[in-house]
Amino acid sequence: MNHDYKVKSMLFGLAIGDSLGVPVEFKSREDISKNPVNDMIGYGTYNKPPGTFSDDSSLTFALVESLINGYNIRDISQNFVKWYEEGFWTTEGIAFDIGNTTHVAISNIKEGHAISGESHDRANGNGSLMRIAPLVFCIKDKPIEERFQMTIEVSSITHAHLRSIIACFYYLEFLRYLLDDNLEKHEIYHKLQKEIPEFLSNYFNENNYFNENNEENYNLDELNYFNRLIKDNIYEFEEDWINSGGYVVDTIEASIWCLLTTDNYHDTVLKAVNLGNDTDTTACVTGALAGLLYGYEDIPKEWVEGIARSSDIEDLANRFADSLNDE
Numbered sequence: 001m002n003h004d005y006k007v008k009s010m011l012f013g014l015a016i017g018d019s020l021g022v023p024v025e026f027k028s029r030e031d032i033s034k035n036p037v038n039d040m041i042g043y044g045t046y047n048k049p050p051g052t053f054s055d056d057s058s059l060t061f062a063l064v065e066s067l068i069n070g071y072n073i074r075d076i077s078q079n080f081v082k083w084y085e086e087g088f089w090t091t092e093g094i095a096f097d098i099g100n101t102t103h104v105a106i107s108n109i110k111e112g113h114a115i116s117g118e119s120h121d122r123a124n125g126n127g128s129l130m131r132i133a134p135l136v137f138c139i140k141d142k143p144i145e146e147r148f149q150m151t152i153e154v155s156s157i158t159h160a161h162l163r164s165i166i167a168c169f170y171y172l173e174f175l176r177y178l179l180d181d182n183l184e185k186h187e188i189y190h191k192l193q194k195e196i197p198e199f200l201s202n203y204f205n206e207n208n209y210f211n212e213n214n215e216e217n218y219n220l221d222e223l224n225y226f227n228r229l230i231k232d233n234i235y236e237f238e239e240d241w242i243n244s245g246g247y248v249v250d251t252i253e254a255s256i257w258c259l260l261t262t263d264n265y266h267d268t269v270l271k272a273v274n275l276g277n278d279t280d281t282t283a284c285v286t287g288a289l290a291g292l293l294y295g296y297e298d299i300p301k302e303w304v305e306g307i308a309r310s311s312d313i314e315d316l317a318n319r320f321a322d323s324l325n326d327e
Contacts, residue, residue: 003137003324005296006179008317011064013291014133014284015057015313016303017269021279022046022054025097029244029276037273040306046096051307054097056284059131061089063154064316068323071138071150077115077157080106091308097280099246102127105158117158126251128159130281132168133288136175137324144199147172159248162222167248170196170229171285174256178292185260185293186235193230197223225249235260244275244282251278255286265294 023044024032042050062079065088066072082088084095084106102125105117117123135154139147148169155168170192177188204219226249228234234257242257243250254275262268265287272286273279291299304310 003321004318006292007134007137007321007324008314009291009294009296009299010133010175010288011061011291011313011317011320012296012299012304012307013265013269014060014288015053016040016299016307017272017283017285017287017290018053018056018280019051019307020269020303021273021281021283022048022052022097023050024273024276025054025279027276027279029274032274032276032279037270040303048091049308051310052091053308054280054284055083055095055099055102056130056281058083058089058095059102060134060284061313061316063131064134064320065089067134067138068320073115073153073157076154077106077109080157081110085110099125099127101125102158109157116156117160119156119160121161121163123159123161124163124248125159125246126167126248126278126281126285128155128157128164129167129171129248129251130284132172133175133285134320136172136179137320139172140176140179145203147176148199148203162219163225164248166196166200166222166226167252169200170226171252171255175289175292178289189235189256189260196226197230226252228253229256239275242275244272244277244279246278246281251282251285254282255289258282258286259289259293262290265290265298266300268294 020037020040023041024037025045040050042048059080062083063076066076066079087093087095101118101123109115132154139150151169151172152165155165173192174188177183200223234253237257242254244254258268258272262271268290269283269287272283275282
């Protein structure tokens, strides 16, 4: 596989989704509906110029910078510290919009503690989901057990609860099928309805993966949080049934719903933004999916040119693709 086009499609796809959502982050769906977002705007929630991306893209790009040199959890975590302390891969040289769980995890890494994010039930924000998409290029050809293990490791830098890990795993498996170009998006959705619970049920039966309270049925109970994806046809849901806050399950549901109920990049990411609340992350996660599905050429040219550090993102995409093509 030549990775150049795919990598560029994903990285621009997610960063532009992020930047479209930044100006209206935390606004309710009702408020946004009075003046829907239909283009790249600025000077909203954070008073940033149009095209500004947030921690979602910055941490994603920090991950990519590390993956270019090979897979190394310690190196990835140090790049996250570099983002936090030095503004690495930010638009203006300073980190902003930092989630609490991510903040705690990076602070612990800085202090020399073990690389492991919080694992309690309340540590299930979307902070690892938002940055994990490029890992798919490194795990796509590996056995499923290894794919899951690497997902655990990369998510757990900041978010170590099994629910966050499952959300990341589902997302990466969806992206993996999009890379192949062999299946239509609804076919992927229904394929994963069988494959995800089948693999995880077998995995949990063979491996002890306990929460902090060592609860006996913790593993299988966690699968129930994903029933709307695994057992229902989420694309048949009305918008009122879709939540778009910072909870990781809400974000993966909203992103898949947006992807399955639209037919081009432009409409997919704007649908995500106009859901309101955690607009940048919902659109970032959605944007990676839509970027891969529809390709770089389907992303509006003015958005590509209008996003901050556009040439730097292209250079990063090229360097990452080169490293993958050399393998």
